Amino acid sequence: MNDTVQSHAAKAPAADKSALKKLGAKVRKRLAANPRVQTVMEDRAEIFAVGEFLSAAECDRMIAMVDGVAKPSTVFDMNYQDQYRTSYSGDVNFADPFVRSINRRIDDLLGIDTSFGENIQGQRYLPGQQFKEHCDWFYTAADYWAEEKAHGGQRSWTAMAYLNEVEEGGSTDFTRIGVSVPPQRGALLIWNNATPDGLVNYDTMHAGTPVTQGVKYVITKWYRTRRWG
Numbered sequence: 071m072n073d074t075v076q077s078h079a080a081k082a083p084a085a086d087k088s089a090l091k092k093l094g095a096k097v098r099k100r101l102a103a104n105p106r107v108q109t110v111m112e113d114r115a116e117i118f119a120v121g122e123f124l125s126a127a128e129c130d131r132m133i134a135m136v137d138g139v140a141k142p143s144t145v146f147d148m149n150y151q152d153q154y155r156t157s158y159s160g161d162v163n164f165a166d167p168f169v170r171s172i173n174r175r176i177d178d179l180l181g182i183d184t185s186f187g188e189n190i191q192g193q194r195y196l197p198g199q200q201f202k203e204h205c206d207w208f209y210t211a212a213d214y215w216a217e218e219k220a221h222g223g224q225r226s227w228t229a230m231a232y233l234n235e236v237e238e239g240g241s242t243d244f245t246r247i248g249v250s251v252p253p254q255r256g257a258l259l260i261w262n263n264a265t266p267d268g269l270v271n272y273d274t275m276h277a278g279t280p281v282t283q284g285v286k287y288v289i290t291k292w293y294r295t296r297r298w299g
Contacts, residue, residue, distance in 0.1 A: 108120070128172070239283065
């Protein structure tokens with residue numbers, strides 16, 4: 071992390087601690103009871119996966135929707151935006167019946183109230199594009215935090231689905247713990263952005279590594295600690 075991110079991180083852990091702890095316990099219990107859910111890691115970070123969560127037809131339909139909304143990606147902290155996230159992204163239409171059905175399936179899997187979830191965002195990575203290492207939780211010393219605190223608070227869980235196989239590159243690498251997940255069409259990757267005691271977890275630092283051949287499509291849904299928006 072650069073100096074700006076490190077200074078933000080120093081004040082980050084206190085935000086929504088009790089809510090993160092409570093929601094973490096609820097989702098952890100629900101995922102543990104589901105035989106389709108595989109545990110990728112559970113000690114330093116809670117990471118789970120579900121194979122074939124989306125069908126091939128659903129992936130193709132979502133890819134077309136992502137292509138329709140994709141624009142150059144942004145990040146919250148403008149101080150490290152340049153060349154930090156070079157993909158294209160955009161929110162798919164939350165009112166579309168197909169998108170609503172995918173939303174409900176993710177909500178039901180995690181057992182989180184749908185009002186806590188942000189809109190599903192699609193991302194497209196062309197050769198050479200990447201998202202350098204970052205955490206999904208918010209730095210509470212950053213300028214954007216006051217607005218995000220009012221609009222749902224800290225991010226709790228992340229759910230990300232791979233929409234296609236990538237010819238080469240494009241893995242999701244959790245850089246602090248040495249876990250690398252290659253894109254697998256239809257698979258859903260899930261992780262808790264906090265520790266079991268409700269502190270933001272630095273070991274969820276992850277990167278979308280550069281695509282070296284082909285194109286990568288994913289969709290991501292982030293959950294907050296309370297109603298979003």
